[in-house]
Amino acid sequence: xxxxxxxxxxxxxxxxxxxxxxxxxxxxxxxxxxxxxxxxxxxxxxxxxxxxxxxxxxxxxxxxxxxxxxxxxxxxxxxxxxxxxxxxxxxxxxxxxxxxxxxxxxxxxxxxxxxxxxxxxxxxxxxxx
DNA sequence: ACGCTGACTATTA
DNA sequence: CTAATAGCCAGCG
Numbered sequence: 001x002x003x004x005x006x007x008x009x010x011x012x013x014x015x016x017x018x019x020x021x022x023x024x025x026x027x028x029x030x031x032x033x034x035x036x037x038x039x040x041x042x043x044x045x046x047x048x049x050x051x052x053x054x055x056x057x058x059x060x061x062x063x064x065x066x067x068x069x070x071x072x073x074x075x076x077x078x079x080x081x082x083x084x085x086x087x088x089x090x091x092x093x094x095x096x097x098x099x100x101x102x103x104x105x106x107x108x109x110x111x112x113x114x115x116x117x118x119x120x121x122x123x124x125x126x127x128x129x
Numbered sequence: 130a131c132g133c134t135g136a137c138t139a140t141t142a
Numbered sequence: 143c144t145a146a147t148a149g150c151c152a153g154c155g
Binding site for chain 3: 024055058105
């Protein structure tokens with residue numbers, strides 16, 4: 001990835017209370033945990049549900065930070081728009097993610113979910129955002 | 130504080 | 143079909 005323009009401004013928006021009640025990451029965790037077993041979703045869908053569909057990267061990034069989060073985050077249910085297991089390399093073992101999905105009933109072929117539309121779980125639709 | 134990276138996606142050539 | 147470009151924004155040196 002080439003370097004993008006960076007302006008890491010401190011636009012940390014916080015509530016008047018002083019504490020952040022809703023982090024972007026936190027919302028991601030919530031939705032990911034809400035994904036039913038045997039279903040999958042995409043980074044873009046989650047990001048879109050949060051109103052920041054252009055920030056799908058942050059969703060994946062949230063997972064990375066989510067490794068230290070208390071409840072385990074079923075990140076294996078989060079795939080990219082194509083239904084591909086893009087983040088499988090982050091599961092410790094390159095096959096762990098696929099195995100988990102297959103164990104839940106999701107068919108995977110060549111690192112890609114079969115009948116993605118069938119297993120796809122759209123938070124915006126299900127949660128009526 | 131600055132610059133680069135990244136588990137994405139959509140658009141354009 | 144593939145490749146490049148552009149947005150998004152948090153974390154780290």
